[in-house]
Amino acid sequence: MxxxxxxxxxxxxxxxxxxxxxxxxxxxxxxxxxxxxxxxxxxxxxxxxxxxxxxxxxxxxxxxxxxxxxxxxxxxxxxxxxxxxxxxxxxxxxxxxxxxxxxxxxxxxxxxxxxxxxxxxxxxxxxxxxxxxAGSDGQRPLTRHDALTDPPKTWRLLPDERLALVLLGQRYLLHESDPQPLTRQQVAEQLMELRPDAGWTHRKVEHLLKDVRERLSREGVRGLTREEVGEPVGNKLNDNLVRELVLSTTLVPPDLRLLDQLDQAPDDSER
CATH class of the missing domain: 2.60.200.20 (Tumour Suppressor Smad4)
Known part of the structure; x- marks a missing residue:
């Protein structure tokens, strides 16, 4: 060339x-x-x-x-x-x-x-x-020092969805280094502790997460489908989901208060 x-x-x-x-x-x-x-x-x-x-x-x-x-x-x-x-x-x-x-x-x-x-x-x-x-006027984008800050686009979540997603992404909200989402089974077990009468299983958690990913994907969020991330998928779909929810401030660290009952529940050795 x-x-x-x-x-x-x-x-x-x-x-x-x-x-x-x-x-x-x-x-x-x-x-x-x-x-x-x-x-x-x-x-x-x-x-x-x-x-x-x-x-x-x-x-x-x-x-x-x-x-x-x-x-x-x-x-x-x-x-x-x-x-x-x-x-x-x-x-x-x-x-x-x-x-x-x-x-x-x-x-x-x-x-x-x-x-x-x-x-x-x-x-x-x-x-x-x-x-x-270069911008449309041939220069860098205009500075906007005094302009109001554009708020991030947050996503609407149902109460059960928010609880499950806080459980899924609790390591991100705790600011752990190199966090990973919990497994569906781990989320289901913790949901059973918090909502013992709701009949949570790992399959129910899987369907809930799938519904949220599909809803956000239709709204233009990338990286939430198998076709976009490729094989092997691993935790990538849920990792991308949690990162989007945290980045958009849909989930924030104070949401961890939803898990307070987990900390208060006595373990088997104390019963």
């Missing part, structure tokens, strides 16, 4: 982080910057910027000394008035919000402003590719 085939301007390796913003540019222009430099190009239907390890054959070189990074690891393509990122490498690309983009998955749209991408490498290394899409 001839890197000069894309009409753009080279960014030197000394260029400031794109997190500091960009100068006035053509509306929709994209900046792409790695540790060794980068490029900025204007928007044009079908225009493509390639990034990866093989410096002579990409527009932006990333991880040039790391063989875990593919020679052509991904592409930025302008289509339908928007920039999209796709993965053409062997390892997934990590986006903000712990979202992963795998090879052969559909491209993801890039919002105006700053977006960091991370390509995993050898021995835990992560290679940063900074992106910045």
């Amino acid at each position: 001839d890197t000069l085939a894309v009409e753009g301007r080279r960014l030197p390796r000394t260029h400031d982080s794109l997190a500091f913003g960009i100068p006035r540019s053509a509306p929709g222009a994209i900046y792409a910057l790695a540790i060794g430099g980068g490029i900025t190009v204007g928007p044009s239907e079908g225009r493509t910027v390639v990034f990866g390890r093989n410096k002579p054959e990409v527009h932006v070189c990333i991880g040039e000394d790391d063989r875990r990074v593919s020679r052509q690891h991904g592409m930025l393509t302008h289509q339908h008035g928007q920039w999209w990122v796709s993965n053409t490498g062997k390892l997934p690309i990590r986006l903000p919000g712990s979202q992963w983009l795998f090879a052969a998955e559909e491209s993801l749209p890039l919002a105006e402003g700053y977006t960091p991408l991370f390509v995993p490498g050898t021995r835990g290394r992560e290679h940063l590719l900074e992106l910045f899409v």
Whole structure:
């Protein structure tokens, strides 16, 4: 690939982080910057910027000394008035919000402003590719220092759903390191302690969690279906569910008060 085939301007390796913003540019222009430099190009239907390890054959070189990074690891393509990122490498690309983009998955749209991408490498290394899409006025998005804060979108939960989900995600609400959701069986056992007359079983818990995941998925929350996470599924569906509920403040640490009866119940040795 001839890197000069894309009409753009080279960014030197000394260029400031794109997190500091960009100068006035053509509306929709994209900046792409790695540790060794980068490029900025204007928007044009079908225009493509390639990034990866093989410096002579990409527009932006990333991880040039790391063989875990593919020679052509991904592409930025302008289509339908928007920039999209796709993965053409062997390892997934990590986006903000712990979202992963795998090879052969559909491209993801890039919002105006700053977006960091991370390509995993050898021995835990992560290679940063900074992106910045100029706003419709050709500048960074306007500052809104005095504007009211947009509240997060919280999700409506029925009382039984809230109780079961607090049990499922209690380790997240307790701020444990690397938390994982409880199993369906563990949730069912604790529900039986709290609501002994409700007939809770692991199958009843499974149906409840499935209903909530499907409801949120229909509302646009990603990562809540088997098709989205792939096999093996493991705990990923419920992990993604709990993270969405915590991130949206649908579940908050004070919800742990719902579990106070578990702490107050005497164990068998005290009876």
